[in-house]
Amino acid sequence: MSDARQALDQVWRADAGSVLGVLARRLGDLDRAEEALQDAAAEALRRWPAEGVPGNPAGWLVTTAWHRAVNRLRREANGRDKLAALASEPPGQPTGDDRLALLFACCHPALPGPSRVALTLHAVAGLPAETIAAAYLVPTSTMAQRLVRAKRQLRDGGVRFEAPAPEAYAERLPAVLAIIYLIYNEGYLASSPDVPQRRELAREALELARQLAILMPAEPEADGLAALLELHESRAGTRFDDGDLVLLAEQDRTEWDRDLIRSALARLARAARRDRPGVYQLEAAIAAKHALAPSYESTDWPAVRTLYDHLVVLRPSPVVRLSRAVATAVVDGPAVALAEVDALAGRLGDYRLWHAARAGLLRDLGRIDEADAANEAALACATNPAERALLTQRLTRG
Structure with missing residues (x-):
């Protein structure tokens, strides 16, 4: 070169x-x-x-x-x-203010979610349309048209490429954080039936989160998101083995990236000093409990569940309650956790991880036939090839 x-x-x-x-x-x-x-x-x-x-x-x-x-x-x-x-x-x-302004414009609430993701990756991260199209399994022409429409919407809507005033952060910042996290999650565990993960998307999202934290040093949730993604990335190298998904309990913790963990903990400490807790800080604090534990069994599960209790207050979603139930299974046993999971049936009946969680709890309780039925339901909902392989393997083992 x-x-x-x-x-x-x-x-x-x-x-x-x-x-x-x-x-x-x-x-x-x-x-x-x-x-x-x-x-x-x-x-x-x-x-x-x-x-x-x-x-x-x-x-x-x-x-x-x-x-x-x-x-x-x-x-x-x-x-x-x-x-x-x-x-x-x-x-x-x-x-940096110009980059911040561009990021906020690309994540403007006037745009639909997929357009925000595409425009952020294209304009802020600098990825070409064909790369974004490949990541999201759409033709390049479709992605190019999506980008054209998004830019036209910004122009026709009179959206200014200026960073919002600090008093508007509370209204505008959550959308930016959510888009970056959405990009990361697609890279971390792809929704595609073709590949288990898309590392390029995860790396781009982590870089965007770090840049946002630098550009908005007074916003603890920006540091919280960057810390959360660093903690997830710290174990990215141990999550797959020849394409097979390796669950948290089975990962080799000696291979986790300690530099990333230290960076994340420093961010969390800085955010905590501002005494404005938020969902990303709490999620990062939960991830930190896992990162600091020498083994899955020695994790401070009561503290993890308490953090989920706080998270439920800020984000009372059934998915958060499902994650809390995983901690309950360790703290109070699978029967109590299963009752919590079953209470979410009306809202998570089509969610693969709800069925997978039920399957694990039912198996722990010795209800093997019901566990197999729950695994089959999870498999019917799953698209990621690594998840499907894991669920299939569980069924094969009987």
Whole structure:
């Protein structure tokens, strides 16, 4: 790889979100900003090998992209009025605030969930449409159309590429956190029937969460999400064995990434000092209990269940109650836990993990035929190939 190509790849990875953000903010149009930035990248590949890589590559890209955008507006009849308002004030240097503004725009509540995910991966993380399409098992043309529609919705809705005021964080931040977590979960355990996990999505989501925590240091939930994803990633290398899913109780804890665990614990401590608990901090605290335990059996299960009690207050969902029941099984036994799980039948009857949890508890109680029936129900709901293999294996063992 040439020095120019390597330098462009590095600045693209580190600063493309900020560069695109500042251009989108000034132009008020993500499509125009992307087009101008792509022109600037092509110009860099032409000029940098001969002229050398500039001292401030990100600034060079902004300036070059800006000139390209202005020239294009000058040529367009419908762009001349806009040109008069823009040309007198070139964009400044890209900053973290520009990346933050772009992230909030891509996660705008006016967009449907799938469009938020796609646009965030494309504009903020810099993934091309074909990569995102492959990750979500749709044709590239479909993903490209989704991106076009999303950008059009932002433009037609007058969405500004500016970071929200701090007083608006409580309203806007949860959507951003949820989208990043959604991306991570798809990478961590894919919904696809073809592959068990998509590591590239998990890595992108972790990077987005870390960037958000840097950009919003006063928001404990941003640190909470980054801590949660670091804790999940710390054991990513032990979750699969030749494509087979390895459950938490059976993972080799000596292979867990202790650097990631330490980083997550530091984030959690920093978040806790702000005394504003939230769902991601609580989920991270639960994951930390597992990370710190030398074995599954020695986990502080009463503390885990207490944390779930707090989480139920903030997020009273049946899925959280199901997770709490797993801790109850260890603390109070499978019969008590089964009663908790069965109480969720009306809301989780189509959820594979509800059936799988029932199967495990029924087996612990010696009710083998019922356990097999629950496993079969879980298998009927599961799409992930590793999950299906595990459930099939349980049925085969009898």
